[in-house]
Amino acid sequence: MINGTLKINRKVLHNGIEITLGRKDYFITYPAAIWKEFPDVFRQTFADSLTYFLTMHLSLSNGHRILYNFPPPITEPFFFKGMVYSLSENYLTADNKSKMADLLKLLYNRDFQIEFTGRPRYTRFKNVNRNSKKRAVIPFSFGKDSLLTFALADELGIKPYLIFFREPRSPHENRHKYKLAQRFFDEFDIDVHFFPLAPGWLREVDTDNTWGWGLQLTQYTLLTIPYLFGLKSKYLFWAHEQSCNDTFVNGEGFILNPVYEQSYNWVLTSNATAKVLGSNAIFASLLEPIHELAIIKILHSRYPDIAKYQTSCFAEEDIARSRRWCGVCTKCARMYVMFLAHGISPSKVSFFENMLTPKKRHLYPIFEQDLVKNDSAYAKSAAAKEEQLFSFYLAAKRGAKGPLMDEFKKKYFKAVKKKEKSLREKYFGIHTSNTLTYELKTPILKIFEEELSDLR
Incomplete structure (x- = not known):
């Protein structure tokens, strides 16, 4: 930190990315077999995007001017839109201590304190059909949604690759999930791959607005892109249910979605943005058509051996x-x-x-x-x-x-x-079922109908 300015840099490494804030380094690393399949032409743009996305909230946390030692990432407008619409979560968790108008004003004004050096580079596109295998990367937590997503993918003959993002500020959760992962492997011979996220230390805790958590799942989406290449995965499956699309109007007249980044609209927007980084995988939520009560029922009645791991x-x-x-x-x-x-x-x-x-x-x-x-x-x-x-x-x-x-x-x-x-x-x-392609929609809706028709 120099004269109230936080200088942020990034470096592409042989196995990932190094993010530097002043004198502090944070490493994001991938298995060698995954990273080597991520094309060189996308790595710099990926590093710029990820560094910005994991640190942009710091101007909101402490009011510091931020100077990025690289050009504006091509994905910057996408992240800014996400921040705008995810303010509803900050508003609600602040227990109405803040007004939406004030949060919007803060985000708008603080964005002027973020600067980049250099001119934007041209993204070099490489049109290669890499995402072609019937495989799905699934962000996984042992919650009901990710368990059912795993079970459905497996029933559809889509090979799942499970990733648990290990947040450094969630030690209790990490401990329990590690134990469950060991048991899960022993029973199903399926690995849960733990991804340590060192920049998670930059998220706020014990504050009204908890800056840094608002687009957490979208950060995970970005982090999975090298896996989509390395595994040649055709799909990225999130586990967002129907209620994630609900909105309401607050007292100020703002339309709010408490979990905007889990809405089908944002899943589709994220999918479009990932194409800028070379991914032609399909982003979808197999659970989009149903509510939580239905998810519980299907998971525990159709897949009881998997359901017992729910946390x-x-x-x-x-x-x-x-x-x-x-x-x-x-x-x-x-x-x-x-x-x-x-x-x-x-x-x-x-x-x-x-x-x-x-x-x-x-x-x-x-x-x-x-x-x-x-x-x-x-x-x-x-x-x-x-x-x-x-x-x-x-x-x-x-x-x-x-x-x-x-x-x-x-x-x-x-x-x-x-x-x-x-x-x-x-x-x-x-x-x-806006995120489901026809090849997914037909068998998924058949399963749902089998399990839910007697309850209506």
Whole structure:
């Protein structure tokens, strides 16, 4: 740092990229067999794009002027658009302490403090049909979505290559996922490849806006591009469900999507942008047509041996050090009720905490509204609340018991019952499939129909 200016450089290495911030170096490395297949003509553009994308939030975090020692990357407008639309997540996780107008103003003004040296280089395109094998790279977390995506790809005869991005600020999650990966390999002979992400240290923690996390999944998308080349993979499968496309209007009149980078529109935009870096792989979400409740049902009924590995927990509290499910986050609460909605014992996935006691009340937005624990932008959305009400309703019909179930019955059961038919059609229905090509769509929708038709 010199006179309030943070100088950032990058270097292409024999096995990846070195990012330098002042005197601090961060390395992003790939297996030699993967990196050697990534064409030289794209490496410099890739390094510029990745360095900018992993550090652009620093001007928002501390207000410093940033000087990049390379020309503006060709992907810069793509990342800026992503930042604009992902501000909804910052707005919601800040618990309405900030206004959307203020966040937009901050992003707009701070962008003037980012400078590049040199003129943009011409991208050299090499039109080679490298992405031709029936194989899919799948960002993988052992959550319900990535597990079902793996299972579906396997059933379709598409060879999966699983990558878990190891965030340095998520030690508890990393520990649990490593243990699960060992068991997963022993049972299925499938490797989960752990990708250490050193620049993850640059993400903010314990702040209102948590800059650096907003486009985390899009960063992962960019990081997978050398794998698409190295594996000659035809597909990159994300695991974004139907509710990721929902929007609402806040009090200022802004249309917000709490998880914009998981929307089908952004998946398609990311796919188009990847072509600038030479990839002709197809980016898709096999789960786009269905909701979370349907995902739980299909995963646990059709693929029970895979489902038992599910871990859907933020794992941010110290209690998560020794627990696969922390039992103190909104995601644990949401999953617990969804299990009960389908008559699935939470113990099947090593979830032993009772989440229907009064001390868990603050984890459910249907009870606490704006006072719900502030660990998820999505948990506060109308879509999340409606699906949670329906989950409680289905669980109540199955005889689930507990103080919070009693409160639900008293406050909401009759109202939800009146809408049961429409809720079944929505949450067990099959919806848009914009990211699915015909060769994917036909067999996938057939599977969904087989599993969900009796629930509508």
